[in-house]
Amino acid sequence: MLIPVLFVVTVAAQTGWQGLAPLLLRPKVGELLVNTVLLVVLGVPLCVTVGVGSAWLVERSDLPGRGVWSVLLAAPLAVPAFVSSYAWVSVVPSIGGLGGGLLISTLAYAPLVYLPALAVLRGLDPALEDTARSMGLGPGAVFRRVVLPQLRLAVWGGGLVVALHLLAEYGAFAMIRFNTFTTAIMVQFRSSYAGPAANALGIVLTVLCLIVLVAEGSTRGSMRYARIGSGAARQPIRAALGPATAPTMIVLVGWVAAGIGVPLAAISGWLTIGHPWAQREIPQAVLTTVALGILGAVVTIILAAPAAWLTVRHPGRGARLLEGAGYLASSLPGIIIALALVTVTIRLAPPLYQTVSTVVVAYAIMFMPRAMVALRSGLAQAPPSLEEAARALGLSPFMSRLRVTLPVIAPSAAAGAALVALGIANELTATLLLAPNGTRTLATEFWSASSSVAYSNAAPYALLLILASVPAVAILLAQTRRTSQRVMP
């Protein structure tokens, strides 16, 4: 798990400042730094504003058709950012720069704030708002002083995920020719493999990630919000939008159209040109994607199981360290994880370079948190008392786990495996760098076609990637509903 972190530390130590300075103190690096920092500094607040605002409209206003909106506003998650970028380039060929990057990333990543905010708002005890109103606070003051503070955890967590995605994203920004550290590392890698320039940029990118992680961790503090009262929660009083209803609906329609309408329309348009479905590579790409997805998911779940078990059943410093190492490694951009594995395999285990096992290890590192969260949730449903009851009924400890714990956590493990598999299906950077030559997945075939401006040929892959992501979004929405029924967050 810590290979990528150790890789960055080792490279930095071996190269030293004398070696890094000429590579980093260049105008090009300054431009990348400005672009990347601006992307995060502007992109995160935009995603938070859109995410929290849309969650509030769905949960706390009398917006007509809230049930439909709650799904539609999460739907852009089913469109990989690089597919969204491809669609926008198709519709607006001149799109690019920071503005284009912000538009595409906000469309793609705002749901990452929207979903946790929605879960918190659903689980929030309306009695808190009622009490504030009884103290003379108006609706605006209630939102600002009561609701918003309780959303902080969701906003912080969602903002962190958005920031890490912005730092890691390659395809979406490369497509619109907006240079960030990740796109530049990829260019350097393509020209010199794991050369010093790519590694030096990787160090800066890792430092940016760590800054984001530390900033989130230190500002979050020990916040913990929960519905304290017992008994059934009541329905909240919804704010009346009044004359703002129609303009709000127009804005939402426009937003959803930009997020999922444009990609679907662009893909549909390209699918009508030529015979894109006739490409011979499509079945192979589907099969490879499915095979890599299943293999990666199984390996990730198996690797995550002991850590999840320790954190739930034997929480302590060791378990926390193990869990933290996993989260730290997975928060690094895919490109860094890939660079680390390239370097390690070339130097220490050449036969493993560009093999399925290496790319699966990369997937496991990248998607470990998805498996951990699912397994932990499953283990929470299987308290030790179930195993104890089974043992008192004559089953050995091993059989108790096999017949009781395993079946109870199986649905959560399956959901986690599905999320990992779907993440793998959309993964681009690590697959491009680590997969054996000739490996064709939906993402790599889409990238190959779209980067050579064969947009029509890319369309079937784009559609299949969206279809493959729909179950993941459904699982996330279901999890949001379940979470909001329990203690928040």
Add this chain to the structure above:
Amino acid sequence: MTSLALESVTVRLGQVVALHDVSLTLEAGARLAVVGASGSGKSTLLRAIVGLLRVDAGTISIDDRVVTGPATFVPAHRRQVGYVPQDGALFPHLTVARNIVFGVPDRASRSRLVREMTELVALEPELLARYPHELSGGQQQRVALARALAARPRMIVLDEPFSALDTSLRAQARNAVIQVLEDSGVTAVLVTHDQDEALTFGGAVGVLDRGQLVQAGTPRALFDDPNTPAIAAFFADACFLPAIVAGNVATTAFGQVRVRRQHVTDAGVARIMVRPNQFAVDATSPSPNARVHQVTWAGSSSHVVLRPTNGEEQLTIELSAGDVSALEVGDLVTASVVGTAVAYLPSPAGGDHRAEGLSVVDDQQHPTRSVDLADRSVPAA
């Protein structure tokens, strides 16, 4: 025949001594309720009996066979001790019927056992196909009990099985469980923090305090002759009066009271325990000994706060509606104790133990001790 025997059992959980030198015996078919405050070691005791944890010292025997000892440890799955955890711990992925026969290895007898157990715990047959989350709390507890009994255990232990139920449902579920245990004739140990539950479980009651079994006996014995003021106050409201004890007579601000049991070694300064409903009040007496400070109506009876005229601490007594009808706040009255009392050493702080839990007993004044019940084994019900 002895069903369960614990001899000087001590369990340490890290730095904490969860059980200290606990000894007891239980005859086959008997029922024992172990009561104590949170952290007193109740669940540790059960888990040691079930075989879910090892002890640091002492032995545990079931049906005269040592299952835990210095060189012996029979694991839980070979002990045949039925276990009903606090939350029932029904397996959520199995239907009620499959839960009931989970511990029955003989497939051929499963359907018969499901019928028998369903009847025994009075479970509606239509519930058999349901999953645990589709049952009420009371139904879940009955299924947990049926599951434990279906495995034909040598004894059964219940860990606060009613604590998660609503008050209204608790008594109903408790009575149903007691009935099932009586019908099945299986030896049973229940742990609870609820005094009423302990007193009504039948058989015997043991009181755990900070890992020590401080008293055990019949519910009546614990209620009438509690070893310490804390136990007295734990089971019911109690009034503690400063007294001078001579022989079996205590002289108090409310007159002389016969002492039925003494926990003092020498005659002299002491305090006696009486229940609040042991008082009589005369508002017409020419030599009053207390003033009425407060009267609170509580249905068929009333709570009256009296302030003794000699300056002693006020106390709350319980009078019937008829006795209290003529009383007004500020009245001077003569209060007297009806019946007998239990005498203890005086409290250093002068307070009583009505609001105190068992774990706050002052060690120096009321030393807790391990009660070896080997000579007071709990007979079958």
